[in-house]
Amino acid sequence: QSVLTQPPSVSGAPGQRVTISCTGSSSNIGAGYDVHWYQQLPGTAPKLLIYGNSNRPSGVPDRFSGSKSGTSASLAITGLQAEDEADYYCQSYDSSLSRVFGGGTKLTVL
Amino acid sequence: QVQLVESGGGLVKPGGSLRLSCAASGFTFSDYYMSWIRQAPGKGLEWVSYISSSGSTIYYADSVKGRFTISRDNAKNSLYLQMNSLRAEDTAVYYCARDTGLQYGMDVWGQGTTVTVSS
Numbered sequence: 560q561s562v563l564t565q566p567p568s569v570s571g572a573p574g575q576r577v578t579i580s581c582t583g584s585s586s587n588i589g590a591g592y593d594v595h596w597y598q599q600l601p602g603t604a605p606k607l608l609i610y611g612n613s614n615r616p617s618g619v620p621d622r623f624s625g626s627k628s629g630t631s632a633s634l635a636i637t638g639l640q641a642e643d644e645a646d647y648y649c650q651s652y653d654s655s656l657s658r659v660f661g662g663g664t665k666l667t668v669l
Numbered sequence: 670q671v672q673l674v675e676s677g678g679g680l681v682k683p684g685g686s687l688r689l690s691c692a693a694s695g696f697t698f699s700d701y702y703m704s705w706i707r708q709a710p711g712k713g714l715e716w717v718s719y720i721s722s723s724g725s726t727i728y729y730a731d732s733v734k735g736r737f738t739i740s741r742d743n744a745k746n747s748l749y750l751q752m753n754s755l756r757a758e759d760t761a762v763y764y765c766a767r768d769t770g771l772q773y774g775m776d777v778w779g780q781g782t783t784v785t786v787s788s
Binding site: 592593595604606607610616646648650655656657658659660661 | 719
């Protein structure tokens with residue numbers, strides 16, 4: 560049981576927009592801690608996709624965007640491409656500064 | 670280039686011990702916090718432990734507290750995870766990651782090393 564809740568799966572056709580939610584509580588996201596997002600392509604290590612709720616590291620396409628409100632955060636992917644098929648994880652912190660992850664969401668590009 | 674390389678994984682019996690290492694290169698290791706994260710087969714990511722740049726601040730997940738010990742040697746640009754009293758549920762790929770703090774996330778990850786706990 561993960562501290563942060565994500566939908567197990569989402570899907571979309573090429574070119575479409577999908578969103579992945581990440582729901583926490585008043586002891587993590589709702590306490591004001593930032594949310595980060597990671598992309599894990601099949602058989603590879605995770606990669607930082609969004610940091611500080613809405614910032615993209617260098618090299619991440621602007622098709623990826625993040626937002627945060629209250630006790631939740633969201634990752635949006637526009638102009639869906641086949642290469643976006645991967646697992647996506649949100650991550651934040653709790654009051655003891657432990658790092659907490661969401662359970663992960665598998666994105667399928669139809 | 671910035672790189673993290675884990676080693677030390679393997680097959681160990683329940684109750685046994687293992688020490689993982691993570692070699693850093695391409696950046697000033699002593700300036701950065703570090704974390705260990707694991708991923709059980711077919712499961713999601715689970716944060717395991719964090720250590721500050723000097724080693725003075727350490728956090729553990731409840732699932733490993735009292736059994737695992739994180740440490741670092743800044744002179745050797747290396748991070749370690751000593752794992753004792755291993756259980757079947759510790760079976761996972763273990764990643765080390767450069768942990769840039771609350772606002773910036775974990776921006777560099779190693780390729781992972783596999784730990785299998787089985788009799």
